[in-house]
Amino acid sequence: MGHGCACTVCAMVRYAEPGAVEWVESGGGPLIAVPETVLPFWAGADGEETASDYDRACEVDGYCGLLPVGDSAALVLGDEPASTAFLPEHGMFVRWTAANSEDELLAEVPAAVATADWDDEVDWEVPGPVVLFDSAWPGTETGRTESLRVALEPGRYAVRAANVQPGPETWVGLVQLRRVAG
Template sequence: MVRYAEPGVVEWVESGGGPLIAVPETVLPFWAGADGEETASDYDRACEVDGHVGLLPVGDCTALVLGDEPASTAYLHDHGMFVRWRAANSEDELLASVPPATATADWGPETTWKVPGPVRLFDAAWPGTGLAGTDQVRVALEPGTYAVRAARVQPGPETWLDLIRLRLLAPR
């Protein structure tokens, strides 16, 4: 986990070059990452997701793939969204741009994601059982059904970010 500011303020997750994935904790053992004996690994399946977000089956749940680019990503609980750092001069500048960017974003199509509870955000190449000591963060989501929408925004001349908003539709 990368920290650009004071510890505990915002925790950023980075990947080694592929997509990030948010896997429900209840099914972490079923995510094999780049390992496995299958022709196409779980990581390969995640790499096939086209666009900013996609869903993949994992065990009896689905995981949310943050596709497109391996940008540093944080979950901002106060905003109910993942923020992906594409370009900014500082973390403060990027975080200050989130509220106005959210208000003016051209949101993409809505996807529905059912979540049994907390998820772990990490590099899709890692197996769910091997996260100790890796770049990952726990996102404490309430169980339920979420509407997921993504947008790429440029709130300033040198600031670009991707937003993935999660809105609870129906608590479980």
């Protein structure tokens, strides 16, 4: 490591370092977080229906919304297709709208959270871990595209979103998940 190589082993080590963040991008449509248990039921842009799952995801208004998938629901990250990471220490998806660097963006997250004008919350019942990926892909193909597994505990989450400008050249989207008792 540290020799400027981009080999798989070094990339894996880089992601294992404390503070390293893994980002997921889409080809232009919304990203979606689908519970692992219902991944096979997400058809993406494929399918015989007049409106594909991808079309349904594109119809979600605002920064986030829920769509039924199998016997569960997926969280659609709407608005614009920004690079997105999950910060477990904040319990939130962070969307890179504008920043000069990853370090600058991540340093602004606490200020963004403190000053956010949050949208209305939605309740999301989660059966366990979810996978974040480009909603155009079928759930069975997430191994072939950029995806991120987020280890959520089963239960109910209050989800709220905001788009914040914490610095003069920094815009960040926040989608916060808070575990709800009961």
